[in-house]
Amino acid sequence: FKKAGFVSLTTFQKMIRGELNEEEYFLEFESEWKTIGEIVPKRRTYVHNTVDRLGGETDIYNASLWGSIQHTGLYFFLKILNPEYEIVLRSLWPFFEHVGLGGDASIGRGFFQITEEEVDDFGTQGDAKRFITLSLYSPTQDEVNVFSQNKDSTWYQLELRKGRVGGKLYVTNHFLKQPVVMFQEGSSFPIVDGKSNFGCLQLVKNVETVPHKVYQYGYAFPIYSLL
Incomplete structure (x- = not known):
């Protein structure tokens, strides 16, 4: 299953x-x-x-x-932890609606409309025994140690994430990001005692020709389960 x-x-x-x-x-x-x-x-x-x-x-x-x-459609959940970033996110949505996502945009593919709907909070850990991540997840070392000790309660599939820095108009000889192995969406893990946030940011590019460090977002979006 x-x-x-x-x-x-x-x-x-x-x-x-x-x-x-x-x-x-x-x-x-x-x-x-x-x-x-x-x-x-x-x-x-x-x-x-x-x-x-x-x-x-x-x-x-x-x-x-x-x-x-x-x-x-493609549905995703978004929890904004820092209100300062909300205006940045909302400015991105109409941009992607206009330029589309993926290839073959010139022949009409990849275009969409974004709609919003408020949802109830997903709750807290409480008596939960495990969590299911709805996002790609890059664990910290202490989380990996816990999962290694509870292999029978750990269910996952791996995905290799890699890519380029910048867009079509960004010119640099150092455009490839460092690949990162991550847990796929839908993977399930035991609760790590004392933690409410799982995962970390992975540094994938740090060279002088890039104006700032580039990170791969690796925090889990946990849904807590009693099973």
């Missing part, structure tokens, strides 16, 4: 409240997936060709594209 990539909101809420265990979910999985399977993102492969304008040779390659059906 740790590899079930998508569940309904109702199922997720039942599981973190301890009202539904893995065995019970297994019995409901087939009927639930008939609905969820119709709306989850799907990978499609397209054939492209390249042309050497000097020699005239051509070549064919495949490219993948993730997409979903109409009237669905």
Whole structure:
């Protein structure tokens, strides 16, 4: 069950409240997936060709594209801990609406509209035994030590994050960021006593030609679970 990539909101809420265990979910999985399977993102492969304008040779390659059906969206939770950053975040949203995300923006892909909805607080640790992260998570060394001692209560998948510094108009010879191995969204871990925040910032670029240090955000967005 740790590899079930998508569940309904109702199922997720039942599981973190301890009202539904893995065995019970297994019995409901087939009927639930008939609905969820119709709306989850799907990978499609397209054939492209390249042309050497000097020699005239051509070549064919495949490219993948993730997409979903109409009237669905990409949803994320945002908790603002420092009010000073709220104005910065709100200035980014219309910018990304205008320029889009991902490739092929010139042919209309990657554009979207942002809507906001207030949600209830996700609560505190209380009697929780573990947490599920809704964001990519880069643990501190003391957190890794706790997870290593509780392997039977640790469920995760890894993801390698890497990328470039700056945008299309930023010119530098040192544009590659240091790769970081992180826990994927949906990974689950035991509670670390005495901590309410999990994760850290990872330094991924620090050279003289870049005007400031660049960090990879690695703090977990924890949802506490009684299971």
